[in-house]
Amino acid sequence: MASASVIDPQGITAANVAVAAPMGDIMPPVKARRGFWGFLYRNPSIAIGGTIVLLMVLMAIFAPLLTYADPTALAPARRTREPSAMYWFGTDMLGRDVYSRVIYGARVSLIVGFSVAVLASVIGLTIGLVSGFVRWADSLVMRVMDGMMSIPPILLAIALMALTRGSVQNVIIAITIAEVPRVSRLVRGVVLSLREQPYVDAAVAAGTRTPVIIWRHILPNTIAPMTVQATFICASAMIVESILSFIGAGTPPIIPSWGNIMAEGRALWQVKPYIVFFPALFLSVTVLAVNLLGDGLRDTLDPRMAKRI
Amino acid sequence: MALLEVENLQTHFRSPDGINRAVDGVNFHVNAGETVAIVGESGCGKSVTAMSILRLIPEPPGKIAGAIRFNGRDLLKLSDREMRDIRGNEISMIFQEPMTSLNPVLTVGRQIGETLRLHQGLSAQAAEARAVEMLKLVGIPEPQRRVREYPHQLSGGMRQRVMIAIALACNPKLLIADEPTTALDVTIQAQILDLMRDLKRTVGAAIVIITHDLGVVAEVAERVIVMYAGRKVEEAAVGPLFRSPRHPYTQGLLGSMPKLGSSLTGTETRLQEIPGLVPSLKRKLDGCVFASRCPHATDLCTKVAPALEEKAPGHIAACHYAIKDAVAA
Amino acid sequence: MSTPILEVNDLKKHFPIRGGFFGGVTGQVYAVDGVSFSIAKGETLSLVGESGCGKSTVGKAILQLFPITAGQVILDGKRIDDMAPGTLRPMRRRMQVVFQDPFSSLNPRMRVRDILAEPIRNFGLAKDSADIDRKVGELMDRVRLPRDAVNRWPHEFSGGQRQRICIARALAADPDLIICDEAVSALDVSVKAQIVNLLQDLQKELGLAMLFISHDLAIVEHMTHRVAVMYLGKIVEVAPKRELFAAPKHPYTEALLSAVPVPEPGAQRERIILTGDVPSPIKPPKGCRFHTRCPYAFDRCKQDEPQLRQTEPGHWAACHLHDRPAAENPLAGARGAAVIAHH
Numbered sequence: 007m008a009s010a011s012v013i014d015p016q017g018i019t020a021a022n023v024a025v026a027a028p029m030g031d032i033m034p035p036v037k038a039r040r041g042f043w044g045f046l047y048r049n050p051s052i053a054i055g056g057t058i059v060l061l062m063v064l065m066a067i068f069a070p071l072l073t074y075a076d077p078t079a080l081a082p083a084r085r086t087r088e089p090s091a092m093y094w095f096g097t098d099m100l101g102r103d104v105y106s107r108v109i110y111g112a113r114v115s116l117i118v119g120f121s122v123a124v125l126a127s128v129i130g131l132t133i134g135l136v137s138g139f140v141r142w143a144d145s146l147v148m149r150v151m152d153g154m155m156s157i158p159p160i161l162l163a164i165a166l167m168a169l170t171r172g173s174v175q176n177v178i179i180a181i182t183i184a185e186v187p188r189v190s191r192l193v194r195g196v197v198l199s200l201r202e203q204p205y206v207d208a209a210v211a212a213g214t215r216t217p218v219i220i221w222r223h224i225l226p227n228t229i230a231p232m233t234v235q236a237t238f239i240c241a242s243a244m245i246v247e248s249i250l251s252f253i254g255a256g257t258p259p260i261i262p263s264w265g266n267i268m269a270e271g272r273a274l275w276q277v278k279p280y281i282v283f284f285p286a287l288f289l290s291v292t293v294l295a296v297n298l299l300g301d302g303l304r305d306t307l308d309p310r311m312a313k314r315i
Numbered sequence: 316m317a318l319l320e321v322e323n324l325q326t327h328f329r330s331p332d333g334i335n336r337a338v339d340g341v342n343f344h345v346n347a348g349e350t351v352a353i354v355g356e357s358g359c360g361k362s363v364t365a366m367s368i369l370r371l372i373p374e375p376p377g378k379i380a381g382a383i384r385f386n387g388r389d390l391l392k393l394s395d396r397e398m399r400d401i402r403g404n405e406i407s408m409i410f411q412e413p414m415t416s417l418n419p420v421l422t423v424g425r426q427i428g429e430t431l432r433l434h435q436g437l438s439a440q441a442a443e444a445r446a447v448e449m450l451k452l453v454g455i456p457e458p459q460r461r462v463r464e465y466p467h468q469l470s471g472g473m474r475q476r477v478m479i480a481i482a483l484a485c486n487p488k489l490l491i492a493d494e495p496t497t498a499l500d501v502t503i504q505a506q507i508l509d510l511m512r513d514l515k516r517t518v519g520a521a522i523v524i525i526t527h528d529l530g531v532v533a534e535v536a537e538r539v540i541v542m543y544a545g546r547k548v549e550e551a552a553v554g555p556l557f558r559s560p561r562h563p564y565t566q567g568l569l570g571s572m573p574k575l576g577s578s579l580t581g582t583e584t585r586l587q588e589i590p591g592l593v594p595s596l597k598r599k600l601d602g603c604v605f606a607s608r609c610p611h612a613t614d615l616c617t618k619v620a621p622a623l624e625e626k627a628p629g630h631i632a633a634c635h636y637a638i639k640d641a642v643a644a
Numbered sequence: 645m646s647t648p649i650l651e652v653n654d655l656k657k658h659f660p661i662r663g664g665f666f667g668g669v670t671g672q673v674y675a676v677d678g679v680s681f682s683i684a685k686g687e688t689l690s691l692v693g694e695s696g697c698g699k700s701t702v703g704k705a706i707l708q709l710f711p712i713t714a715g716q717v718i719l720d721g722k723r724i725d726d727m728a729p730g731t732l733r734p735m736r737r738r739m740q741v742v743f744q745d746p747f748s749s750l751n752p753r754m755r756v757r758d759i760l761a762e763p764i765r766n767f768g769l770a771k772d773s774a775d776i777d778r779k780v781g782e783l784m785d786r787v788r789l790p791r792d793a794v795n796r797w798p799h800e801f802s803g804g805q806r807q808r809i810c811i812a813r814a815l816a817a818d819p820d821l822i823i824c825d826e827a828v829s830a831l832d833v834s835v836k837a838q839i840v841n842l843l844q845d846l847q848k849e850l851g852l853a854m855l856f857i858s859h860d861l862a863i864v865e866h867m868t869h870r871v872a873v874m875y876l877g878k879i880v881e882v883a884p885k886r887e888l889f890a891a892p893k894h895p896y897t898e899a900l901l902s903a904v905p906v907p908e909p910g911a912q913r914e915r916i917i918l919t920g921d922v923p924s925p926i927k928p929p930k931g932c933r934f935h936t937r938c939p940y941a942f943d944r945c946k947q948d949e950p951q952l953r954q955t956e957p958g959h960w961a962a963c964h965l966h967d968r969p970a971a972e973n974p975l976a977g978a979r980g981a982a983v984i985a986h987h
Contacts (some may be wrong), residue, residue: 012561012626013611014638020615024622029340032325032380036333048331108938119589205744205751208810211707212763212817213736222762356832378781383778470921499860502918505903516909527833530905551911571837573866575904576984578886583866586841589834 030132049306053298055298062292066112075103077110077262086278095284098270107262112191114174114251114263115244115292121178122243123236126185131232133186134193135220138201148194151187159184163246177256181243192235230307237300241293248289264289316387317344318521319368319489323381326360326367326554330376333597337363339545340381342623347488350463350515350522352553353537354529356568358593360545362523365491368523370398383603384572385489404434407482413474417466423450424462427481434485449480452517454510472503483518493525508534529572533557541565544604546595547623551630561632563609603633611636647721649680649821649853650706650739655679655715657705661926674925675701677877678715680952688847688854690864693874694902699857702874705823706855707741708732720820737767740814744826746806757794760784763817783812786849787842804835811842813849814896821853828863840867853912860958861904865889870898874895876933877925881950883959892977893937893961898975902983914982932964938976940965 039047046053065072081101089096090132096102132222133151137144152164159181166180200206204221214222250256251265259266264285320432324596326338338360345351353361366372367379370390373453383390385406390398402408410416418426427449428442437445443462450458453476466474475495482490496504497510512535515522532539532553539556541564542548549562560566570587576585591608606616613636621633656678661671676698678763683689691699705712708724717725724735740763743749750759760780760845770776784791787808798806807827814822824843828836840863847854858864864871865885872882873896881894892898895916918937923929929936935945942964950962963975970976 012559012638013563013634013636015611015613015636018615018635020619023615023619024634026620026622027340028620029323029325029336031332031334031336032327033329034380036329036331038332044331060544075459168717204745204749207704207707207709208741208743208749208813209751210709211736211741212813213733213766214762215733222754223751227751308684356834393652403775472921493977494980499925501861501903502694502899502924503921504905505915505917506919528905533907533909533911534905536909557907557909568833569907571834573840573862574908575862575865575901575906576889577862577983578865579981579984581932585844586837588838588841590838592804 011193016139021069038104049302051298052302052306055295055300055302057304058291058295059299062112062295063116064114065109069109069113070092073106073109076108078091078260079101081104086281088272088278089280096278096280098267098281099274100270102268104281107267108264108288109265109282109286111262111267112288112292114257114261115247115289117174118178118181118247119240119244119296120179122185123240125182126189126239126243127232127236129182130186130189131193131225131228135197135224137190138194138197138224139216139220144194147190151190153306154184154187155191159242160246160249163250164253164255167250172258173252174257174261177247177250180250181246184246185239185243189235189239191230192231196231197224200224200227202284234300234304237296237303241296241300244289244293244296268278318347318349318386319345319523320384321364321368321381322384324364324367324383325380326363326372327380328377330597336545336596338367339596341542341545341547343540343547343550345489345521345523347553348515348519348521349538350524350536351538351540352524352526352532353540353542354526354532354568355542356527356593358540358544358596361527361542362493363543365408365493365523365525368491369402369406371408400434403430403482403487404485405487406489406491407485407487409475409478409482409490409492409495411497413471413498414466416478417474419466422463422465423469423477426475427462427484430481430484437485443483446480449484450477452483452514453477454506455480470503471499472506475499475503475507479507479510479514483514483520486518487520489523490520491523494527495524497526497528497533504531509609521525541568544570544593544600546604546633548594548632548634549632550603550623551627551632555627555630559627561626561630561637562605562634563611563637564605565632567608589621603635646685649685649720650855651682651716651718652702652706653680653716653718654700654789655705655717657701657715658713660809671898671926674877674928676705676808677872677928679877679879680715681872681879683853683855685820685853686847686851687870688856688868690856690858690868690871690891691874692858692861692864692871694900694922695857696876697927698877698925700825703741703823703857707739707823708736716747717766717904734767737763737817738819739821739823740817740819741823741825742814742827742829746810746830748805749810750806752798752799754798755785755794756798758798759798759811760794760816764815767817769816769818779816783816784844786815787812798831802835803831804838806836807831807839807841811839815846815850819852821855823855823857825857826859827856829858829860836863842968843867861900873900876922876928878933878962880934880963881959881961882952883956883961887956887959888980889984890980891956891959891975892980893955893966893975894934894963895940895965895975896934897961897982898979899937899939901980904984907983913984914979916983926950932962 084097085099085101087093087097093103097103137147162184163180170176209219209223247256248265251263252269256265257263267285268282275282319342324338324341328335328337355361368383372379422444424443427446431437431442431445447458447462450461455461455476496507536553539553540547543564549565549625567589589608594607602617602619603621606612615635621635623633625629625631626639655676657676659673659675660669662669665981679702706717712725715722719735724732757780760783761776764776764779770779780794781791789808820914828839856867868885870884871888872879875896899916899918920937923936931947932945934948935941935944945965950964952960952962955961955966965973
């Protein structure tokens with residue numbers, strides 16, 4: 007039996023005890039970075055991605071202040087000028103200033119990206135919650151979603167656009183419909199695994215009604231993976247919007263969008279590559295930044311998911 | 316010279332909010348053919364110690380310092396190539412979760428043969444023959460058939476036997492078993508512990524067994540090292556450790572376990588609690604690491620860190636107040 | 645005898661195995677296959693067995709977390725397994741649960757106050773929000789957590805502290821029965837002792853009945869009044885603690901006891917090491933389910949399934965050995981001490 011009699015404090019003083027040799031550290035101390043800067047230091051992808059996205063948003067909002075020319079003003083006299091101090095990104099075949107068009111073009115891309123992300127998340131969340139909780143609805147809804155997912159989102163969006171006329175609003179609706187199945191699948195998966203959590207069982211045992219369980223125990227725990235997914239949808243929607251505009255099935259030509267500008271510069275690609283180059287550069291950087299932000303959010307919000315993907 | 320000598324082992328990890336001193340100055344040795352248990356609760360550094368011996372700690376964020384001498388060679392000074400020659404060959408390891416440690420797409424025979432072909436240059440036929448022999452050794456019925464099966468076709472206990480077969484295939488001098496029976500049911504655990512005792516006689520490898528279960532320690536170990544908060548706090552032969560533990564932490568651990576059969580002997584008492592929590596290893600600890608939870612702690616304990624001292628022959632403990640001779644309760 | 649708080653009659657839970665292209669049912673997992681027992685008010689019954697024996701499924705079936713396949717669950721004289729959800733909900737107050745994993749047992753997005761307030765609100769146990777706060781405070785005292793911790797999130801607590809919160813949540817409903825499903829198994833030795841002591845204190849203070857589901861026989865012996873041993877979806881032995889540990893009447897119980905490692909180096913004990921593994925609950929063996937591993941099995945065990953019957957007053961076992969003369973029955977004597985080992 008364990009016994010306290012092997013402990014004897016009699017006659018033990020600081021003078022006669024054996025002192026352990028102190029151990030030094032084998033690596034330089036970690037500088038504790040707190041607050042906002044600490045967060046940025048630990049999450050560089052959120053910092054870099056977020057900063058670029060923020061800059062793009064500010065650029066789109068303050069486009070009138072950042073440009074020196076009307077992006078839609080035609081000037082046949084100064085067609086296809088090379089980039090210079092006067093026309094920073096040059097002019098297109100109708101003499102419009104490419105720099106101004108690219109800056110204004112950010113508006114369409116960002117509006118489409120963010121709107122689709124929000125709409126697709128909300129709709130997908132609803133469908134996913136219903137099919138995760140209602141058994142008979144599940145097989146029906148999921149077969150429909152599977153059917154939709156078997157068509158590439160871009161083709162589905164093109165087909166939907168063919169049914170209607172080109173406007174930013176219709177582009178948003180078309181891309182949202184194409185993105186919803188992916189979100190629903192994700193949410194359904196998350197809901198099914200959350201339903202198995204012991205805290206949900208404990209809530210049932212504690213007499214909580216199903217709607218409250220969904221609202222209080224399931225929904226809040228889908229927010230983290232949903233936020234991550236929303237950023238990826240945002241990036242994908244911006245690309246799809248550009249493609250739609252590029253092939254003339256998206257934003258009407260009167261509104262400058264990166265896809266439109268590239269479409270118009272396509273014919274002159276071999277001689278005047280800058281018309282395509284600048285909108286393409288802005289599109290790539292923005293999509294990259296949004297994806298970077300998504301990766302960073304995934305790592306901090308949902309470490310388990312980071313390992314899975 | 317001992318087979319394995321670990322000297323001033325420190326394994327630290329860098330994390331955003333400080334250095335995690337998972338193992339901080341641990342010394343011990345293992346003699347050839349001996350079974351040593353390292354016991355402690357989660358976060359005490361026992362598994363990190365085992366991983367450090369095989370240099371399985373990712374660096375960065377981790378870093379290992381000190382010396383780990385195996386047959387006189389300091390493993391920390393070897394190149395990655397030389398280390399690979401030692402792992403699975405002279406020192407091998409068994410993990411807790413047999414399912415995740417086996418490759419699901421290779422047959423059991425291939426997985427045993429792999430190490431043999433790698434380290435001993437055996438031909439495919441010779442490796443398979445040896446694999447069958449190993450499966451027989453670890454008590455798997457119908458080894459000729461089982462050798463061609465995949466891990467998912469085996470039960471948990473069988474898989475752990477296969478893990479042991481792989482670990483023993485190259486006749487290692489040292490076997491490190493990290494919680495080898497924790498994931499198993501009690502009747503299967505009994506089979507595996509029985510097998511390990513048997514193999515010890517027939518194979519003769521030294522074993523370091525890492526566990527939190529004092530019952531398992533009592534069943535298989537010859538010598539026991541008790542770890543707490545990244546440090547060794549007590550070490551003794553298994554008998555004296557259980558009969559007269561010197562460190563208040565070891566006493567607390569033993570007192571907090573209910574004894575099987577207590578209802579028969581009428582020794583049912585309230586379990587002894589160790590109050591409080593393990594201290595954070597991210598802060599530098601002054602004084603004794605156990606002082607904050609120790610019923611006997613005084614000012615001296617919180618200020619002055621006790622050295623490991625021999626309290627009785629072969630029985631060392633890091634406690635100022637543990638009495639210092641062979642007189643025990 | 646007064647009505648038991650819980651009675652389970654011939655409970656069965658079979659899980660369908662779905663497979664194939666159309667997702668049809670291709671087989672059944674006989675997780676629980678005819679289990680009966682009762683728990684008196686204020687009594688602790690332990691359900692022991694190895695993983696896959698169905699002990700956790702029994703707990704969840706009693707809690708009505710899924711529909712049962714057959715049998716009856718009777719809570720304080722009222723049959724609850726066929727109740728409509730609306731009638732069942734107020735009955736749920738009387739039985740609460742503490743699960744194994746303290747990390748997934750608490751909603752990470754709820755503060756401790758809200759976690760504890762949920763059952764109080766659901767069952768209308770408080771008059772107003774001040775009353776809820778008072779009750780939450782009392783619960784924190786009961787489980788020995790500081791009152792000001794109610795505003796914190798689950799991740800700010802250690803495993804042992806989280807398990808205290810889970811216990812507090814179970815107590816919040818003011819239940820008569822608590823089902824502890826491996827409630828201390830995931831905890832470290834020293835923390836385990838704290839929670840075991842807490843559970844014992846609470847049971848004494850509040851007169852709770854407890855169904856203690858565990859694979860740890862030493863803890864069970866420490867905690868319980870009676871023990872039921874499960875193997876492959878069936879109860880093979882039920883007895884008061886002292887009788888079961890002193891004289892196990894089923895070969896499986898005897899083997900379980902002898903397999904537990906005891907912290908006494910060099911203990912002299914008789915070892916019964918079972919060969920092989922637990923058969924699959926999809927295709928349980930014919931006859932006695934334990935006959936494939938039983939060291940004493942004879943011909944009859946492969947054919948007839950033994951029924952639970954009384955071998956001593958209050959001591960029930962399902963084994964054909966007890967039909968044999970005592971001289972041919974290795975379980976006739978008090979074998980507990982021999983397999984557990986005591987000096």
